[in-house]
Amino acid sequence: MAATDPPEPSQATAPRARKHRAAGAARRDALLRATVEVAAERGMAGVTHRTVTEHAGVPLATISYFFESIDALATEALRVFTAERVQALTSLNDALAAQQYEFEDMASLFADATATDRTQSMAIFEAFLHAGRNPAQRKAVGEALAALQRVAATALRAAGASDPEGAAESFVALVDGFAMHALAEETQQVDRVGLRRAARALFLGELVAAGRIEDAVRLSEGSSSTGSKSPGSQQESR
Secondary structure (H helix, E strand, O other), X not given: OOOOOOOOHHHHHHHHHHHHHHHHHHHHHHHHHHXXXXXXXXXXXXXXXXXXXXXXXXXXXXXXXXXXXXXXXXXXXXXXXXXXXXXXXXXXXXXXXXXXXOXXXXXXXXXXXXXXXXXXXXXXXXXXXXXXXXXXHHHHHHHHHHHHHHHHHHHHHHOOOOOHXXXXXXXXXXXXXXXXXXXXXXXXXXXXXXHHHHHHHHHHHHHHHOOOHHHHXXXXXXXXXXXXXXXXXXXXXX
């Protein structure tokens, strides 16, 4: 009786190889997530082999298996974090592009843009600081800022802004400023009322600068009215 041929190596090892790759990918992902969380809690100076692996719940040598150095891990973690932010903002921008907004809706949108949790907010600002000190990180962080500005421009255009692209950077800086200040507050909650008030003042200034005085007056007079139309929608109805 002929001996049974052993299974092909590829058939025997394929499930094991897939399981090994999946486990490796999970550990690598855990390292990246832990790095972002440690950076948010302790700053980039606190990102060390020990703090990251303890946070991720993996052996100390795991970082060396996947990355050349702790700096390489930190660079990749911030790149992945900002890339995910770009993807989320791009999806939001696409969803907003076909909609029309009254100004109050647009102001609320900006208030909602600050509603990330503390870890996310801290990680965002840590990425800004890290990019300021490390030119190699500026491209990734710049792409995240550009994505947020595209969202701002889309919302401003829908609300009737004369120069949405030109005003977008100012609105993004306004949102980031309120979010940063909130981190130092006792409650760590963004002052949504204050942010909407500031967004309204900035939008009024944009209208006045464009010579749209009547629209600015209408927006100012209708600030306490519910269901008031945005300058853009009012222009269309005339």
